[in-house]
Amino acid sequence: MKKTISRIYVIFVFILLYAPIAVLIAFSFNNSRTRAKWGGFTFKWYLQMFQDAEIMGALRNTLILALLSATIATLLGLMASLSLNRMKRRNRTVMLSILNIPMLNADIVTGISLMLIFIAFGQFLSHYGYTIVFGFGTVLVGHITFNIPYTVMSILPRVSAINPSTYEAALDLGASPSQAFRKVVFPDILPGILSGFLLAFTLSLDDFVITHFVKGPGFDTLSTKIYTEVRKGIKPEMYALSTLLFLGVLLLLIVVEKGKGARNKNRKPAY
Amino acid sequence: MKKKNNALLTGPYLIWTVAFIVIPLILIVYYGFTDGNHRFTLDNLSRITDPVTLKALLLSLLLSALATAICLVMAYPLAMILSRMKSGASAIITTIFIIPMWMNSLLRIFAWQTLLERNGVINQLLSFLHLPPQHLINTPAAIALGMIYDYLPFMLLPIYNSLTKLDWNVVNAAYDLGANGRQTFFRVIVPLTMPGIVSGITMVFVPALTTFVISDFLGGSKVLLIGNIIDQQFTQVGNWNVGSGLSLVLMVFILVSMAVMQHFDTDEEAARSIL
Numbered sequence: 380m381k382k383t384i385s386r387i388y389v390i391f392v393f394i395l396l397y398a399p400i401a402v403l404i405a406f407s408f409n410n411s412r413t414r415a416k417w418g419g420f421t422f423k424w425y426l427q428m429f430q431d432a433e434i435m436g437a438l439r440n441t442l443i444l445a446l447l448s449a450t451i452a453t454l455l456g457l458m459a460s461l462s463l464n465r466m467k468r469r470n471r472t473v474m475l476s477i478l479n480i481p482m483l484n485a486d487i488v489t490g491i492s493l494m495l496i497f498i499a500f501g502q503f504l505s506h507y508g509y510t511i512v513f514g515f516g517t518v519l520v521g522h523i524t525f526n527i528p529y530t531v532m533s534i535l536p537r538v539s540a541i542n543p544s545t546y547e548a549a550l551d552l553g554a555s556p557s558q559a560f561r562k563v564v565f566p567d568i569l570p571g572i573l574s575g576f577l578l579a580f581t582l583s584l585d586d587f588v589i590t591h592f593v594k595g596p597g598f599d600t601l602s603t604k605i606y607t608e609v610r611k612g613i614k615p616e617m618y619a620l621s622t623l624l625f626l627g628v629l630l631l632l633i634v635v636e637k638g639k640g641a642r643n644k645n646r647k648p649a650y
Numbered sequence: 651m652k653k654k655n656n657a658l659l660t661g662p663y664l665i666w667t668v669a670f671i672v673i674p675l676i677l678i679v680y681y682g683f684t685d686g687n688h689r690f691t692l693d694n695l696s697r698i699t700d701p702v703t704l705k706a707l708l709l710s711l712l713l714s715a716l717a718t719a720i721c722l723v724m725a726y727p728l729a730m731i732l733s734r735m736k737s738g739a740s741a742i743i744t745t746i747f748i749i750p751m752w753m754n755s756l757l758r759i760f761a762w763q764t765l766l767e768r769n770g771v772i773n774q775l776l777s778f779l780h781l782p783p784q785h786l787i788n789t790p791a792a793i794a795l796g797m798i799y800d801y802l803p804f805m806l807l808p809i810y811n812s813l814t815k816l817d818w819n820v821v822n823a824a825y826d827l828g829a830n831g832r833q834t835f836f837r838v839i840v841p842l843t844m845p846g847i848v849s850g851i852t853m854v855f856v857p858a859l860t861t862f863v864i865s866d867f868l869g870g871s872k873v874l875l876i877g878n879i880i881d882q883q884f885t886q887v888g889n890w891n892v893g894s895g896l897s898l899v900l901m902v903f904i905l906v907s908m909a910v911m912q913h914f915d916t917d918e919e920a921a922r923s924i925l
Contacts (some may be wrong), residue, residue: 385731388742392728392802396750399761399799402771406764455663468845478663480671485860487877488897491884494673494912495894499677519710524670527663587863592884605756609763609867621757628752636745 400625401611407618424619432618437604440515441584444600449579455523456575457568458528460538463531475531482528490592493521497593513595521593522586526579533575537568577635681894694895703879703896710876711903713790715772718805721854722847723797725805729846733813736836744810753804759796761865766792766868788870796864801857805850812846847917854906876900 408424411418412550461479463471481489501511511517523597539565549559587602594603601624608617697703697740732744750758765771766786773783786792791845816839824834840847858864862877869875880900 389731399765402764403761457664458659459663462656465656477667477671485856488901489861491893491897492678495677496674520670528843581752585754590780595731602754602756609760625753632749
């Protein structure tokens with residue numbers, strides 16, 4: 380009896396979570412501009428989506444941003460983890476709590492604070508004849524900023540777990556400092572670096588709020604594109620895009636889970 | 651050599667942190683406490699008492715608290731059931747429940763718009779069953795529903811993680827010592843999974859309190875949350891001082907809620923150290 384109830388409950392939540400997604404997918408094949416009726420099966424929204432230069436441009440921006448911001452944030456996170464590990468305990472606590480601000484703070488506040496700093500930098504630079512254009516660059520800086528705490532969160536535990544004697548032993552055995560780092564320390568940190576990179580990559584893909592405030596007109600990622608389209612009134616192409624994105628995420632997750640076994644990470648909602 | 655090395659490592663992220671985390675926050679405080687002519691003022695903060703703004707803030711608090719409570723009530727039993735499954739099945743089925751979290755969150759809210767609209771799926775189902783259509787979209791209830799749907803996985807995951815770490819021998823010991831089901835649940839299982847509950851609540855409450863997308867999509871322009879008011883100040887009105895002032899007020903609420911949650915968290919750790 381108890382088992383039946385829990386089974387029904389699990390199925391109930393499953394349906395609640397997936398029904399809306401199923402509806403999106405169904406509408407992506409609906410051959411009718413209005414959602415009021417089913418007009419037969421079609422692939423035309425997919426074709427139109429691929430021919431829509433704006434959607435494709437937004438897709439390209441999103442991917443380039445995710446790749447670049449995740450790479451730079453991982454690099455900065457690695458440097459931060461290495462130096463934090465050498466700090467005195469109190470300094471480390473202070474630094475970590477400052478670094479974690481973008482992770483704990485509301486995205487809307489992080490977004491407007493970055494917007495204000497870019498405007499302030501722009502005003503400062505204008506005295507020297509330079510300008511800051513809101514667009515790819517500002518969004519990239521924003522994404523790197525909110526990604527750093529997540530990469531540090533993944534890398535720092537790995538760095539602290541390293542026994543410093545192994546590095547010293549490598550030096551004693553004749554390795555140069557860079558050899559010792561590459562061949563002894565780095566392999567131990569690598570899993571943290573990879574999971575930090577992946578986390579940063581997906582967070583950047585998904586971000587809307589911070590991008591919304593620092594992007595400026597004329598530059599769009601998929602999230603901001605979806606936002607404007609939905610506010611204007613729904614285009615059926617959006618359903619096609621949703622379906623493809625859902626399948627993409629599913630594929631990525633299967634690949635990742637296969638690679639590392641079922642392990643889940645805490646992450647923050649995108650807004 | 652080592653000192654120089656350290657400076658090279660520390661320098662870049664330290665500069666980054668100061669430039670893009672510390673100074674921006676100081677700027678919000680500066681804008682929040684000054685007027686357009688850089689003179690000190692408290693007007694921006696007191697704008698929170700404007701009837702429209704105050705209503706939006708109260709509605710935000712109400713809806714995010716409601717959504718958090720419902721997420722907790724829904725997620726906890728689910729996490730219990732999932733964590734009690736055989737280990738192989740448990741991991742796979744839990745992943746199924748977490749997958750929607752990785753899907754673009756705007757699209758998930760957009761999906762609910764499709765369901766709740768005047769000519770949406772639910773109303774069409776109702777008319778198919780010869781029932782009168784319901785006014786679903788652009789109501790506070792629709793926004794709460796969107797919050798629950800969007801953030802449920804963020805409640806589920808931390809609770810599930812802390813339940814899988816739970817030592818069930820302790821639970822059995824409670825039964826052996828004569829506790830009934832309810833006593834065991836509230837006095838043993840819940841306190842031991844408090845860290846998961848706390849992080850789940852924070853991960854749902856803060857984004858729900860500050861969202862403007864969910865209310866944009868499911869509330870039309872009829873139901874405003876505090877996030878919408880702040881967003882409008884920056885993207886439409888262009889009054890950064892008022893926007894910053896309201897953000898500061900919002901941050902106070904976030905800090906208070908975090909402090910409260912932190913309090914529960916340390917209490918539980920203290921309890922565990924006594925054990």
